Each structure stands twice: as structure tokens, then as C-alpha cells.
Amino acid sequence: MVRKIFLVIACLFLHMISAGMSLSFGVLYREMRIEFGSSQSEAAWIASIFNGLLGLLGIPLSFITNKIGERWPAVCGSVLLSLGMLTSIFATKMSNVYMTYGLLAGLGAGISHYCGYTVLTPHFDNTWRPVAMTVAGAGIPLSALILPPVLTILIEQFDWRKAFMFLACLSFLGIPAGLSFFPPKLHIDSGSESSPGQQNSWKLSLSRCLKNLNYMLYFVTTCVVYLVAYAPATLLPDLMHEFGRSSSEVYSCVMTMGACDLVGRLLSGFLVHKIPSKLALIHSAGIMVLCVSSGLIALSRSIGTFVIMSAFLGLGSGCFFGLHFVTSAQLLPVVDVRFGYGLVLTFGGLSLVAGMPLAGFVSDHFKTERGAFIFSSILFFIGSLLELITGIREVCGQKSRKSYAMESVENTSYVTGEEFQVHSKKRDDVVVVDSSYI
Template sequence: MAAPKRTLYISPPDGGWGWMIVAGCFLVTICTRAVTRCISIFFVEFQTYFAQDYAQTAWIHSIVDCVTMLCGLGFALCYSPAIAMVGKYFNKRRALAYGIAMSGSGIGTFILAPVVQLLIEQFSWRGALLILGGFVLNLCVCGALMRPISLKEDHKNLPEQDPVSKTPKEDLPPLSLCSPLLKECAQPCVCCSLQQEYHFLLIADFVVFATSILFMAYGCSPLFVYLVPYALSVGVSHQQAAFLMSILGVINIVGNVTFGWLTDRRCLKNSRYICYLFAVGLDGLCYLFLPMLQSFPLLVPFSCTFGYFDGAYVTLIPVVTAEVVGTTSLSSALGVVYFLHAVPYLVSPPIAGWLVDTTGSYTAAFLLCGFSMIFSSILLSFARLLKKMKTSQVQSLDKDPGPKLQLWPNGTVAYSVAGELDQKDGDSMTAGVPSYNT
């Protein structure tokens, strides 16, 4: 049977089947990120049943998050490709599409948090995990919605094939003495394609952005592990602690959609980078105030504020990545970005747990997370400022009509000697030629 022909799009369609891709990504984020966040509700159950301290129990959540971002296993096979597909189908409304797709994390947290608490009470933590496992099987349905798309820019950026690769398979002899030579020719082609696919790793903007991701990821992960235990430690009931997670999920949805819609407006479309670092910095600031909030009425505003800006910067991560590397390399760049989440996700909850065990308080853990996110924001701000200063310097040099200056090793400024001598020679020759009046 002949393979079905794919439509070649000049640019992303910004609609059509793209909305089904958004729906599929929405379900993927519910089944992956929301379920992972709900492990926080199991934290106290695990700690009580296995009789372990905070640092040991935190490894359960951190390993789930790490494997999701690091390997090609489990949730990782669904999460990164689904997010990359949305970027392929949308350009003008990319932030809004990502806002809707990533809001599945908040909606799932809002719905699943009280449900998981109820399941634990009715069926114990083992039965609750079995039911969640059955729910996660809906990822198979999400995969059926994903339809690859062919863009003109993808074909434009493909490396030209050599004559060997264009040769039809049936024209080649089954056994040839030239096969080792063909293998040697194919190896440079593979290296060239890999170099082109991951060329963004040498872009300075992407290196700075990737470095900031490490600090941001370190700060954002522990809250979803320790919010419920912290609330219980200050006297909040189990139902209210689970409700805090629901509030976090609901406001997360608002942050996803509204921030995505706002940054698609003409006034903010060129400032998505600034909006991203602003949201990350405010989440870090929220962390610094958390140790002072020791009652349910005070923790509710915290959950609202942190949840909103968490949804905001999560929406903008793929958008900012696309602005830095372009849509052609978006899938590979997102893979690298989410890969960089893995190490902080692995170590930050156990480190926070160790600080809680050592100090007997959550203050040191929350302050470290807050300063880590604030540093991530400051790093991006500083890099952006340096880039603007460099751009303005280059523009001013281009606009300067004066003679070019040369700096000698001793620091003095001199005009071009050769240019001056040429000019003097020209003047002397002109002076020596007699002028005739007609």
C-alpha cells in the first residue's frame, strides 16, 4: 500500500488539526505532571508506612520527575513530544496554544488532589496508586491524536543528500565490495546532520537560558513535595492541606491561559522573554515569605500567587525556547531544556528534606529554593542587559560616518597611516596637473 501523502505547509496552520494536538497535549499534562504533583499527598503516607525521614521519602517524588525529564522511559515518551508538536502547529497564537495545553497540569491537580485524598481514605495508598495507574493509561488515547506535520522550513533546512543516498535501493547489488566505502561516506553525513540538529548548543543565548533553567528547576520542584507536609506541620487538617493543592492547580490554570493570551498581544509579543523572567522571580519571592505563613488563611493567598506565576512561566518555557532557537530545532531544544530539568528535580527534594531533618524546620529549605529561582531570573536579566548594550554599541559604530580608528598596543588612538599617505599622494598629484579653462 502506498503511504498517504502529507500536506506541505508553508508555515504553521495556527488552527485546524492543531487544536486536536492542543487537546492531546492537554490530556498528556493531566496524566503526567498532575499525577506527579499528587504524589505530594502520598508523602505523609509513605513516610508513616516505611518509617523513613524526609530526605529518604523525598527520593520517590524526585526519581519520578527526574526520569520523566532525563530518559526515554515512561512519561518522557509522551510529555516532550506532545509539547514539541504544539510548537509545530502554532506560530502567531503559540503562547495561547501552550497556555491551554499546559493548563492540563493545573486542572488535573485541582481535580485529582481531593480525589486522591479520598481514594487513600477509602482504599489505602496502595489502592489509590492502582486506580491512578489505570487513569494514566489514557495516554494511549492522547498518542492517537498526534499527527505529524510537514513544514516548508523543515525541508529547506535539510542537508543536501549525496548521490550515494539518492541511489534507489533496488539498483544496489546485494553484496558489494564497496559497502565499507559507503559506510565511511555515510558517517560524515550523520555527523553533519547531528551538527545541524544541535547547532543551537553553541548559541550564547541558549547557553545562558539553559543555565538559568538549572536554578529555576531546583527551586520549583520541592514545593509540590513539601506543601502538604508543611501545612500539616503548622496545624492544617488533611482535607485543607489537599485543598491547598487544589487551589494551586486552579490558579495554575488561570496563569497558563491568561499569561499565554496576554503575551500573544501585540504590546507584549516582543517582551515574552521579560515576562518569563518576571514570573520566575516572583515565584522565588513567594518562597521567601512562605516560612512566615503558618495558618490556612495565610497559605491560601500564597497558593494563589505561586500557582499563577508557576503557570505563567511554565507556559512561556517552550515559547522562549522557540524564540531562541527557532521552530526547526524546537523539538531537539525542548528535549535539551527538559533534560536539564532532570538533575535539579532529582536532587532538590532530598536536599530540602535533609535540611528539614537537620534544622527541624522548613525555613532553610524554602529560602534556598527562593534564592535559586531569584538567581535564575537575575542571570537572564543580566544577560539580556549585556546583549542590548552590545547591540547598541554595534549600531552606534555602524552609524558613525567618521574615519575608522585603530588602537595601538600602548592604548593611543591613531588614524590609518596608509590612508593618510594615499590621500597626500593624491593631493600632490592633483596639484601638479595644470588646469585648462575652456
């Protein structure tokens, strides 16, 4: 149990230095845009490439981690992330930052982000998995709480290049975090005669995913929401500056968003721990909170309204991102989680790449940041409705396949021999997948 706790802490730190940095990029985004004289849509490509690579690597990483596990990919990801931050110091134009921060650091962040979630799946049972995953994911809002004031001080005392130097040193600490990953101790059922190669086939995993209607609804929801998932956090500083708010007021709102994101993740995780059957409904409610707060913050003027709406943006964001991987783990059997989540992340990454420039284009077209927030609100509303359909299907018992929790059939009193044999095969699948650590 102690090793599992340290594993969760290691994953929390990896999320802090990967996806967590994207929420703090708004501080650097404005400084670089001013120095290089770039438009909103041009500068948005930096965050777009970085955020897109958080997902685009999903499918390749699912193959790699099935072969060698998450330990060494996580170490390599931390090295790439650190190198990307370090080389950004020497950028002389915006196109340089596309390659250093966007591409190189984005590759490292994408690898670390993926491994920080999938490594947890076999280590926890159905009851504690949502809690472990949301606690690990809490590293993202913790980063949004800690990094903005630190980066602000570095920028004010020195410049944004020194801020990148600090981020490079911080990213390097992800190496020991990755090295702390360890293989789960799972019981191997020798009674299963099925072929491990066949069980672990990506084609079979793809077929099962495509036949799972609830998973496909989750897939479409991800693609829609990811178009603007990071737009509020990235564009909020510019929106507030547009209405004459000071830097201290901006960062108070950013920190409020980060604190409420943390609360949203932990709260949603414990809610699902208590009522797992309502996972999709809770997820849908979180996206709806994002929808309403994104629309209302575009109409804000006073600092009090900005703080309140930032709090709701954080709660909604925490609920959505905190339960995103948990949803994948519940809708799919263990053997398909890596591939299924990788598939969702890859296409979600494409949405992230297109989304930020699209939001920046909307801002440039309407000559105000409010356009991007209203655009985001519309897409959040569509995503919430799609996830609501999944929730209704689950509540009504119309699932396209058994939920993740139903796989522990040997613990029930009505298990048949055939059901136990199926479960044994699934357990062999898990052992085959996670023996890649060794």
C-alpha cells in the first residue's frame, strides 16, 4: 500500500510538469506575444501544438507501453520536456517557440501525461481507482496554483526567458518520478487457454471499442470539448487586461481557477467513489458548469464577477479532466484501457491542435476575447448533452457492454462457471499487458 501511495504521488508530480504547465502558459503567452509582436491567432499556435501533443501521442504510446510498460517512456518524456523548456530560452522569433516549447516540450509532456494515468489502472480495484486517478490528476491544478505567481515574479524581476529556465529545471525532476513506477503484483490464472497474443491484439481492442456505444459517445464528447478545453485558462489573462484589470487581479483569478480545479477533481473523484453508476451524469454536469461559466465570464466587468466565474470555470474544468480517464477505465475492460484511452487522446489531441487557433481567430475576427469565450460555451454545451446521453443510458441499464466495476464477478455469489472462465481470461489479459514492466 505504501508503494502505491508513492506511485500516486509520482503520477501527481508528472501531471504537474506536463498538463499542469499548459494551464500556466497564459502568463508566458502574453509576454511572448508582446515581445514578438504576434497576433492572437499566431501566438495561439504555441499552446495549440503543446496541448495537442498531450493527446496526439495516445495511440503510439498505447503500443509502446503494452510492450515495455510506462517506466522508461515516462523518463524519456521528462528529458524531452526539460530540453524543450531549456531551448525555448534561446528563441528569437515566434516560429522558434513553435518548435521548442510547442513541439519538443509538447512531446515530453504528452508522454508524461499519458503514462501518469495508465500506470495506475492495474494497481487499484474498482472502488479506489477513481480516487487514485483524481488525486494523481490533482497535480494539474496544483501546478496552476503554484506556477503562475512564481513565473510572474521571475518575469517581473528578470524576463520570460528566466521563467523557461526555471521550468526546465523543474521538468528534470520528472526523471526520478518515472523511475519510481513498478509492476503490479497480479495473480496469473493458469487455467486460461486463450492466446495472450490474440487477447492483446490491437485489432480486437479496436473492434471492442467501436462496438461499445457508450465509449463512442465518450469519444465524440472528448473531440468536441477538447476543441476549447484549454481556451478559458489560456485566454483569461488577455480578457481581463482587455477590461483594464491589473496583473495582480489577473493572477488572483488564475489562482482561484486553479484552487477550484483542484476541489473539482477531488470532489468528483469521491462522488464517483460513492456512486459509480452516476459517473457520466457527474461528468456531464461538470461540462455544463464549464458552458455556463464560459458564457457568463465574457459578460463580466467587475473583479468580483471575474473571481466568481473563474471559480466556476475551475470547478467545471476539474470535474471534466478529473473524470476523463476514469470514464475510459469504467467503459472498457482493463486489457483495452491503454488502447481505448490512447485512441481518445489521439483524436482529442487533433481537436486541441485545431481548437486554440480557431479560438484565436474568433477573437481576432470580433476584435475581443469575449468571442472566444462564447464560442467555447457553445461547444461545451454540445459536449455536455452528448455525455448526458451516456449517463441516461447507464442509469437505465442500457449499457453496450459491462462496466469496469462489473468485471470482478468472482466476488459475487451468483457467478457461473462460464462467467468465471471469461473473467479469468480477462485477468490473464491484464497480466500479459503489465508484465511489460519487468
